[in-house]
Amino acid sequence: MRDTDLYAQILGVEQPWRVTGVELRSSQGEVEVSVEHEGSAPLKCPMCGASVTRYDTRLRRWRHLPTCQYRTILAAQVPRVRCPEHGVKTIQVPWAEPGSGFTALFEALVIDWLREASTSAVARQLDLSWDQVDGVMQRAVERGLARRQLEVPRRIGVDETSFQKRHEYVTVVADLEGGVVQHVADGRGKEALGIYYESFSEEELAQIETVAMDMWRAYIAATSEALPGAESKIAFDKFHVAMHLGTAVDRVRREENRILRERGDDSLTNTKHLWLYHPDHLPEKSSAQFDQLVHKALKTSRAWMLKELAMEMWEHRDPHAAEKIFNAWYSWAIRSRLDPIKKVARMIKRNLQGILNAIAAGVTNARLEGINTVIQGLKRTARGFRSRPRFRNAIYFHLGGLDLYPDSLAHSKS
Ligand SMILES: [Zn+2]
Numbered sequence: 001m002r003d004t005d006l007y008a009q010i011l012g013v014e015q016p017w018r019v020t021g022v023e024l025r026s027s028q029g030e031v032e033v034s035v036e037h038e039g040s041a042p043l044k045c046p047m048c049g050a051s052v053t054r055y056d057t058r059l060r061r062w063r064h065l066p067t068c069q070y071r072t073i074l075a076a077q078v079p080r081v082r083c084p085e086h087g088v089k090t091i092q093v094p095w096a097e098p099g100s101g102f103t104a105l106f107e108a109l110v111i112d113w114l115r116e117a118s119t120s121a122v123a124r125q126l127d128l129s130w131d132q133v134d135g136v137m138q139r140a141v142e143r144g145l146a147r148r149q150l151e152v153p154r155r156i157g158v159d160e161t162s163f164q165k166r167h168e169y170v171t172v173v174a175d176l177e178g179g180v181v182q183h184v185a186d187g188r189g190k191e192a193l194g195i196y197y198e199s200f201s202e203e204e205l206a207q208i209e210t211v212a213m214d215m216w217r218a219y220i221a222a223t224s225e226a227l228p229g230a231e232s233k234i235a236f237d238k239f240h241v242a243m244h245l246g247t248a249v250d251r252v253r254r255e256e257n258r259i260l261r262e263r264g265d266d267s268l269t270n271t272k273h274l275w276l277y278h279p280d281h282l283p284e285k286s287s288a289q290f291d292q293l294v295h296k297a298l299k300t301s302r303a304w305m306l307k308e309l310a311m312e313m314w315e316h317r318d319p320h321a322a323e324k325i326f327n328a329w330y331s332w333a334i335r336s337r338l339d340p341i342k343k344v345a346r347m348i349k350r351n352l353q354g355i356l357n358a359i360a361a362g363v364t365n366a367r368l369e370g371i372n373t374v375i376q377g378l379k380r381t382a383r384g385f386r387s388r389p390r391f392r393n394a395i396y397f398h399l400g401g402l403d404l405y406p407d408s409l410a411h412s413k414s
Helices: 003-011 104-116 119-126 130-147 190-198 202-206 217-226 238-262 272-276 284-296 298-315 319-334 339-350 352-361 366-382 388-399
Strands: 017-025 030-037 051-067 070-083 087-090 155-162 169-175 180-186 210-213 234-236
Touching (some): 003 017, 003 030, 051 104, 104 119, 104 130, 119 130, 130 388, 155 366, 169 388, 180 190, 180 388, 190 217, 210 352, 217 234, 238 272, 238 298, 238 339, 238 366, 272 284, 298 319, 298 339, 298 352, 319 339, 319 352, 339 352, 366 388
Parallel strands (some): 030 070, 155 210
Antiparallel strands (some): 017 030, 070 087, 169 180
16 A cells, blocks of 8 residues: 555545645654645535635645654645635635644544643643644634533532632533533623523523522522522522531631640641541541540530531431421520531521422532532642633533534544
């Protein structure tokens, strides 16, 4: 087999295109494959499809998948055509998206790598610039969003997440059954969630049975306005309640730590994470230290026990049983003399109906926590995002369940 035939097969180059030459540049570790469009083949305008005549050709290059360890470049004299209606246009090539410097297969490779590693790591590994890799990601998300047909989920989860600076937020809406992020909006106001609801008709909105969220006024307001019967659909999930209680435990710990340190005792320093574990999940190596702390740090221990007791509400699927547990817990919490705990206890009491809704609907934390964990991971790997749109697209890329590959490959891989 001749090298030109070999490459025609490897690259999937078909009539009216043919491989005319293969040049190996060993010193540069590069193979360049030349491709030509047969002069006699009919040509079409890329805009309207009309049969048109050749105007001239332009040399263009695309980075392709490597041949063994050799960086492989596809080079072609691409015809330009003159259409009576659209003027002079470059025809579309079958192996690349318009305007891309990569073949579709190479873009797919970059997309596959981006699922596993950060933009800068992929750029290093594939010898590309950060902007080139980022460009592939942004185009992939645009394609995916343009192709997707949004369906109204039965259960949705809404959450806010900060990006870069502390007080800049985006709102993330997920389909809790599909585990897919459907919507990312700027800010965490009423409008951020309102826009999502506006993308559905009234009949579609009526199909939403549960909206899991944090006890956050703006989301409650947006949901109450958009959904009929919202008061029985809004569900304050265990994940968020546990986070509020966890924060309260840490506030108590910090205050107690300050007092202990004044007496030269720093046993509570750097123990924040120990108090966040469910007792059954505490790492073996920390259990002795934790046992000691529980007996020593009186206020922090009490706060931690109150948090663990509150979690017992979720051990029942029965909202009435949960309400009884809550009432007993509340009277203890409110007399605890631990201000951060008292504050959360009041918040829970105000929002009890939504918590009981979550228990009755059997809203689990797995999806919400899972999505949250992935987003926190994205922030860590990216070491912050340069802009809100980039953060948004990274969430869509990793969690949007989108069909990301170039058109010529779409649906053939996933
Ligand atoms: Zn035309």
